[in-house]
Amino acid sequence: MFALTVNGTRQQVDVAPDTPLLWVLRDNLGITSVKYSCGIAECGMCTVLIDGTARRSCVVPIEEVDGSAITTIEGLPDDHPVKIAWIEKQVPQCGYCQPGIMLQTVDFLSRVPHPSETEINNAMDDVICRCGSHPRIRKAIRMAAKITASQGG
Amino acid sequence: MDKAMTRRSFLKTGSLVIAAATVANSTELFNASQVYGSAEMPFKPHAFLEIRADDTVVVWVGQTNLGQGTHTGLAMVIADELDASWGNVQVKMALAADPFKDPVWHAQLTGGSTSFRHRWDLLRSVGAAARQMLLEAAAQQWGLNAGECKASEGKIIHPDGRSLRYGQLVETAGKRAVPVNPQLKNPAAHTIIGTQKARLDIPDKVQGKTVYGFDFTLPGMCVAVVARPPRYGAVPEAYNADAAMAVKGVIKVIPLEERIAVCAENTYAAMRGRNALDLKWSEGSHPNLSDEMIAAVFTDSLKKKGADAGKKGGVDQALATASQTLQQEYSLPYLSHGQVEPINCTAHVEKDRCRIWIPTQMQTATQMTASSLTGLPIENVEVMTLPAGGGFGLRGEQDPVVDSVLLSQALDRPVKVIWTREDDFIHGYFRPANRSRVQAGLDEHGQIICWDHTIAAPSVMSRVMPHAVVDGIDPDAVSGVSDMVYTFANHAVHYVMVNLPVTVGWWRSVGFSSNIFAVESFMDELAHAAGKDPVLFRLAHMEKGSRSYDVLALLAEKGGWNTPVPAGRARGVAVSACFESFAAHMAEVSVGENGNVKVHRVVCALDCGTAIYPDAIKAQAEAGVVMGLSAAFHEQVSFAKGGVKTANYDDYPVLTMSDVPEVEVFIAKNDFKAGGVGEPVLPSVAPAVANAIFKASGIRLRELPFRKDLLKQG
Numbered sequence: 001m002f003a004l005t006v007n008g009t010r011q012q013v014d015v016a017p018d019t020p021l022l023w024v025l026r027d028n029l030g031i032t033s034v035k036y037s038c039g040i041a042e043c044g045m046c047t048v049l050i051d052g053t054a055r056r057s058c059v060v061p062i063e064e065v066d067g068s069a070i071t072t073i074e075g076l077p078d079d080h081p082v083k084i085a086w087i088e089k090q091v092p093q094c095g096y097c098q099p100g101i102m103l104q105t106v107d108f109l110s111r112v113p114h115p116s117e118t119e120i121n122n123a124m125d126d127v128i129c130r131c132g133s134h135p136r137i138r139k140a141i142r143m144a145a146k147i148t149a150s151q152g153g
Numbered sequence: 154m155d156k157a158m159t160r161r162s163f164l165k166t167g168s169l170v171i172a173a174a175t176v177a178n179s180t181e182l183f184n185a186s187q188v189y190g191s192a193e194m195p196f197k198p199h200a201f202l203e204i205r206a207d208d209t210v211v212v213w214v215g216q217t218n219l220g221q222g223t224h225t226g227l228a229m230v231i232a233d234e235l236d237a238s239w240g241n242v243q244v245k246m247a248l249a250a251d252p253f254k255d256p257v258w259h260a261q262l263t264g265g266s267t268s269f270r271h272r273w274d275l276l277r278s279v280g281a282a283a284r285q286m287l288l289e290a291a292a293q294q295w296g297l298n299a300g301e302c303k304a305s306e307g308k309i310i311h312p313d314g315r316s317l318r319y320g321q322l323v324e325t326a327g328k329r330a331v332p333v334n335p336q337l338k339n340p341a342a343h344t345i346i347g348t349q350k351a352r353l354d355i356p357d358k359v360q361g362k363t364v365y366g367f368d369f370t371l372p373g374m375c376v377a378v379v380a381r382p383p384r385y386g387a388v389p390e391a392y393n394a395d396a397a398m399a400v401k402g403v404i405k406v407i408p409l410e411e412r413i414a415v416c417a418e419n420t421y422a423a424m425r426g427r428n429a430l431d432l433k434w435s436e437g438s439h440p441n442l443s444d445e446m447i448a449a450v451f452t453d454s455l456k457k458k459g460a461d462a463g464k465k466g467g468v469d470q471a472l473a474t475a476s477q478t479l480q481q482e483y484s485l486p487y488l489s490h491g492q493v494e495p496i497n498c499t500a501h502v503e504k505d506r507c508r509i510w511i512p513t514q515m516q517t518a519t520q521m522t523a524s525s526l527t528g529l530p531i532e533n534v535e536v537m538t539l540p541a542g543g544g545f546g547l548r549g550e551q552d553p554v555v556d557s558v559l560l561s562q563a564l565d566r567p568v569k570v571i572w573t574r575e576d577d578f579i580h581g582y583f584r585p586a587n588r589s590r591v592q593a594g595l596d597e598h599g600q601i602i603c604w605d606h607t608i609a610a611p612s613v614m615s616r617v618m619p620h621a622v623v624d625g626i627d628p629d630a631v632s633g634v635s636d637m638v639y640t641f642a643n644h645a646v647h648y649v650m651v652n653l654p655v656t657v658g659w660w661r662s663v664g665f666s667s668n669i670f671a672v673e674s675f676m677d678e679l680a681h682a683a684g685k686d687p688v689l690f691r692l693a694h695m696e697k698g699s700r701s702y703d704v705l706a707l708l709a710e711k712g713g714w715n716t717p718v719p720a721g722r723a724r725g726v727a728v729s730a731c732f733e734s735f736a737a738h739m740a741e742v743s744v745g746e747n748g749n750v751k752v753h754r755v756v757c758a759l760d761c762g763t764a765i766y767p768d769a770i771k772a773q774a775e776a777g778v779v780m781g782l783s784a785a786f787h788e789q790v791s792f793a794k795g796g797v798k799t800a801n802y803d804d805y806p807v808l809t810m811s812d813v814p815e816v817e818v819f820i821a822k823n824d825f826k827a828g829g830v831g832e833p834v835l836p837s838v839a840p841a842v843a844n845a846i847f848k849a850s851g852i853r854l855r856e857l858p859f860r861k862d863l864l865k866q867g
Binding site: 072120134 | 219220221222351352354355356358359360361362363364365367368370401419420421422491492493494495540541542543544545573574768772775776777778779780783801802803807808809810811813815816
């Protein structure tokens, strides 16, 4: 039995210790905003925040995160700067990759609150968006940084 | 609600007054058996449109939401002609049904950039008919002629300024006859078409609420992962069903012809169960299939004369009189769609009906597939289209429909079949590889007098639309060459059909995605040989004032073709016309001594007729640049040992953030019929970059993906 705090709610799951967190969230807890796409940590679609750090849940075994706090996209407030910016800049096309990319952005901006263009490119160079929303992701990250700064965050 | 009643009204497709069986928004999808009929809808003048007493305007769509913005755009067209208040408009996905079939192609599908260009008059007429009915209803109530009243923002307005909301008129408007030829607006009167709107599906996508096919679930559903042959023509020789059954959560192992399905209580168990099968496969039908073998087949194919796919004038005679002749070959690889949500389908087969939930691009094919497997009439196959995590043409394929229907029959419960990423790459229907040879002659003024083009490529249509292949010619395989934007006095096109076991399918912009690279690269080589400016040279071979001509001129003007190029950079252009639209790209690149190419800026000019939803068009144009660059620099499916070698994104890198340039988009302003968007914005990207690389380095790249080794200095 493993314990997780998912978006503020304590959960217990009875799964094999090597079960990837991705499948615990999807299969056992029904949180399908965390997406499967590659299964080998190449694409970033399964990214969640584990104790505030963005990680790829498809390669994180549940036993490694026993007792951790997990944040998925539902765990961010509806008016979170990243969500506001993603809507304002009309970022998603198919949208399948976006929750993971947004969560990676939250982690990135927490570490680099005033990113340069190069820092944004480097921080987002390991995620896949097949639709090609990249130009808008860049704009949304800049906007989210501005909103956060204006909130004194 | 009486199911039979609903079914009968559902079938009354000859009339405009029909009730499409419908399922409400995604949050209600889980109660998918709920069906609404016309009795509950006082005003539903067409399957596409319903207005409720609370003023809500519901636009029902049959097009797949692949993220292209169509769901919002379709509603914009109807709402504009309706003079609806945009804030009251909702969009809902309809069950597959006849009214949602493409009026030109007679099947329900989302492909060929057809959503608007095949429905331009229809969509407007639906809104206009409803508006007229509301006007007449209000006028009758006031004792006026309809012409004395006007519609605006969801209200009918009396000459004295009084008004009635649409919701107040639904009862009486719903009793009126639907006008067959309603008066359409003058384009100048459009108030929603051509304006900025927020896409209606974006908030749910940002909040993580959108339920894609892969996420879909039903009470009692199980998940199946199917082992499919890893090599063409292979069959299972041995497998360990007991080991799969030993995985916790696995329910059953079910052989399906050459495939073995593992059904489980959840996805992870099904995936683990399949791995446990320890399958031994036979050698397959083409054990020698490899990249090298395929390359050799293409080389041989291009030596053949091929079928005549177009002939004008006399190319040979013209070549003999040319001042200068040029010949080159171009090569493009097989491409995967790489759409991020893997293939999936959920089916529930019952005694009298079959229900399917799938992010399909081809609903009619899904209905037909399930009907033929179950023996149920087509109208007893309900297909609910779920939002798709990308598609790019792949989602017209029916393999997961077959498996989920068969497995649901076998288990007597709902079954969701999912593919893993590896399944998606290995069992893809790839954009055909393409090899071509082009020869042209220039006269003493540097004008092209003849163009002779031989294309060797596999045929998609031979599989999916065999009747369209006449005299050995797949019209898609020669698209962009047999119907160029240029006019030459002497023009010949030959097609050599390449037959290999590799499965091929539609990929964004289909044949144009390959052929425009050859055409537009060669045009650049000819301009260079003639000593002409690449833009002026192209314009000199187009009809002045044609839309192709104008879109290239627009690109040159807006992109600053004639302005100084920043130090160390060079520019290239390309142009194409497809799906009733016209697009041109200009790329600005630099080439480092190590052979690294940096694409700094790409400008797109697009004439897609009436620009219904400019921001979505811009998004598609940006996306076309990203996907075009990705194909130009990275993408290639590899083959080895009789099957596909490419297994995951680490074998098939796609363009990522650092390599995405600044993208500028300029949309031509006109009132022409709406053309395609999603596909026309792609084909001219790669050749524009190749042409810019040549200008920067003097090195001509004729093969995709670009080979960096060819660009290394010294």
